[in-house]
Each structure stands twice: as C-alpha cells, then as structure tokens.
Amino acid sequence: MNFEILGTGSYVPEHVVTNDDLSKMVDTSDEWITERTGIRQRRIAVAEATHDLAYEAAKAALADANVEPNELDMILCATISSDLASPSTAIMVQKMLGATCPAMDISAACSGFVYTLDVAAGFFARGKVKKMLVIGAERLSKMLDWEDRATCVIFADGAGAVVLGEGEAYLSSKLTTKGDDDVIKIPNYIGLSPFSTLEEEKPCINMKGREVFKFAVNAMCNDVNEVLEQAGLNQQDVSYVIPHQANLRIIDMVRRKMEIAPEKYCHNIEKYGNTSSASIPLVLDELNKEGKLKTGDYLVLSAFGGGLTTGACVIQWTK
Ligand code: COA
DSSP states (O other): OEEEEEEEEEEOOSOEEEHHHHHTTSSOOHHHHHHHHOOOEEEOOSSOOHHHHHHHHHHHHHHHHTOOGGGOSEEEEEOSOOSOSSSOHHHHHHHHHTOOSOEEEEOOGGGHHHHHHHHHHHHHHTTOOSEEEEEEEEEGGGGOOTTOHHHHTTBOEEEEEEEEEEESOEEEEEEEEEEESSSEEOOOOOOOOTTOOOOOOOSSOEEOHHHHHHHHHHHHHHHHHHHHHHTTOOGGGOSEEEEOOSOHHHHHHHHHHSOSOGGGBOOOHHHHOBOGGGHHHHHHHHHHHTTOOOTTOEEEEEEEETEEEEEEEEEEOOO
C-alpha cells in the first residue's frame, strides 16, 4: 500500500516583481534574465509569512480533495524557509487549519517536495495514515542578497500542496544526496551565544550557477530513466514530466537528451521563478486546474537542489 493524489492546491503572493523591476535594483536586464533562465516575473511575499503561503495552498488542496482538516492523519511540509525554528511550518498550518494530527517539516532544499512524498509513502506503507497533507512552501525572498544579481533574479516565493489517500499510485522513486556545501549554501543566523567562536556568514543563498547547471542536467536524465525503469515504463508511456523549475535552459537540455516528447515537459518558471520545494506542486496544481490530467496518466516528477540532493518519482494520476 502507498498513496494516490486526492487533490492539489497552490498559492503565490499577489506582489509581482518583473525583470524590469529588478533591473532598477541591480545591474541586469529583462533580456539577460529571460535568455539565461526563462524567468519573466516572480511573486514576492510582502505581508505573508511562509506558513501563510503554505496554509492557502493547503486549504485549496483540501477543497479540491473534498477532505476536511479533521480527517488528516499527518501534515508534512517541505521547506528551507520556515518562519520559526519551532513550531515548524507544518505545525503552523495544522494550527491554522484546526487539524489535530501530527505535523513536521522536512528539509531537502529544492528536492524537498519529492523527498517528502517518499517519506509520506513510508507512513502509508506502515499503515499509519489514511489521509495526509504534503506541502512545499518557501519564502526564499528572505534568504536573498538583493544586491547579488546572480541569485536575486532567480529565486522567489510560493507554495503548493497535495492531499494523499491510500492507494497504489506511487509507482517508483529515487532519492540521492551528494554532501556538498560549496556549490549551493545558505548559512543560518549563528545566534547570540557568548561562547561561540563560529564566524557569522551572510544568511543568503550562495550558488555556483554553472556547476549546479551541469549537475542538474545529468542528475535529472539519470533519475528519470531510473524511476521509469523501476516502474516498468518506457519514455513513450510518460504523460507529463514535472521538473523542478530552476532554469528553462536546464529543462530544455534534459528534453533534448531524452526521448520523451518535448511537449510533455511542463513549466511555469516564466511566471514564478524558482520557488524551491514549491515549484513541482505549483506545476502539478496548474495541470490539474487546467483539466490536463486524465485518469491513468503517468507523471514523472524530478527535482534537484542544495545538498546536493536529487529526487524523482513516478505517480499515476487516479482522480
Ligand atoms: N544579469 C546580468 N548579468 C549577469 C547576471 C544577471 N542577473 N547574473 C550573472 N551575470 C553575469 C555574470 O557576472 C557573468 O559575467 P562575466 O562574464 O562578465 O563574468 C555572466 O553573466 C555569465 O555568468 P554565468 O554565471 O556564467 O551565467 P550562466 O549562463 O551560467 O547563468 C545562471 C547563470 C545562474 C542563470 C545559471 O548558471 C543557472 O541557472 N544555473 C543553475 C542554477 C540553479 O538551478 N539553481 C537552483 C538550484 S535548485
């Protein structure tokens, strides 16, 4: 026993920041950002905290699934930008929903949503849960150096969620971690301890973009091939590939290297930028809302990110 998806939801802050807006803040241009990343605009939270974004996405997913908060047996949230160290974002959502089930966060950067689905599958396999809420929510705008043009044009805020019920739709998965704090690193605030000798580092996203790029393309091709093989499927069986939205050129390179039809690769990075663990559920919800998903469709989710982590899985759409 594992799970099937009962409903999806998503939420992005209202405030739109265009490439032209950013070109007034740092030395960049709409042309550079669009050509190198595919991003045209992004949503940046103004008055919303990460848990507010997560809550809105969760409410929408519950409504789509026709499930009440008190039916939930567990809430998991993938995030690296929780507002509080404790309570976690998942717990804040539990409180806001008025749910009573256990709740916790999972940190695996941009692979977080896929990691969290795999953790969820374990709870279903052990018969511990019948209904679960899985969220990916980020307010990365608080972790950006808004004077660093290499990162502030890429990352953004948003949330996506799914409600899971018992089923057999989670067909295969693969998670990898390659310990590395050089290619992508986000230092935390080190605190006020008078005893600490640790050096304060700027609590902002540091990234070696080119290295991430190469890593991402190879990892996604390998992971997608492996999860398809595990599921007993071939590339022609795939209905949609839902890749992490980090860079449209990364998606294009993967597309060229694989034999999956090009139109099956989904993207909305143009509108939302890179929202880390929220990016995959944001695309999934968009597909669902647009009525593009048909019962029996095979969806391949594939993510990569800080860690370095990667995660991929095949889910059959059963709604
Ligand atoms: N506007 C204008 N110029 C910029 C810029 C910006 N926003 N950001 C960087 N540049 C400049 C650089 O300073 C560099 O200038 P130089 O040649 O004078 O030194 C030039 O553009 C090329 O920089 P480079 O970093 O090599 O560009 P790139 O083509 O690799 O694109 C990324 C940069 C970040 C868009 C790209 O590497 C990328 O997307 N990598 C993957 C990152 C990713 O996926 N991260 C998320 C992990 S989950």
